[in-house]
Amino acid sequence: GWLLHGQEAILVPDFNTKCQCQILGEGIGFLPEHMAREAMEDGLLITRRINNPRQDSRMLLATQHAATGQVTRWIKQQFGPQGVLTGIYSDLLWRT
Incomplete structure (x- = not known):
């Protein structure tokens, strides 16, 4: 639902893998706050506001x-x- 025209999706088996991929710079996306909190505090992930939040x-x-x-x-x-x-x-x- 959030893909833009022409974007490709990277499919992963679970949220932990998704989080690790995002930490490694292999994509962007949404994560539950409790999963991303430590990585954000450590500066490994950053947050951005979006124009049309769900x-x-x-x-x-x-x-x-x-x-x-x-x-x-x-x-x-x-x-x-x-x-x-x-x-x-x-x-x-x-x-x-």
């Missing part, structure tokens, strides 16, 4: 109440109070 968006997790598969159980557990994903995405979580 609104913040929430991450949604929806499952069927009856879903009981191993992956669904793992995801629900990791978004629980002590879960790894809760810690990573704490700034995006909004519980109903």
Whole structure:
């Protein structure tokens, strides 16, 4: 959605790789603040204002109440109070 006409995208497998590529000067892009904060403080990444910023968006997790598969159980557990994903995405979580 942010590519300009004629720009090429560099596809990477995860945000950590994306962050490292940007630190190495292999592209520009958006990163979650918690991932970029240390690199910004160390002067490895810089921030720029953009003319047409997007609104913040929430991450949604929806499952069927009856879903009981191993992956669904793992995801629900990791978004629980002590879960790894809760810690990573704490700034995006909004519980109903």
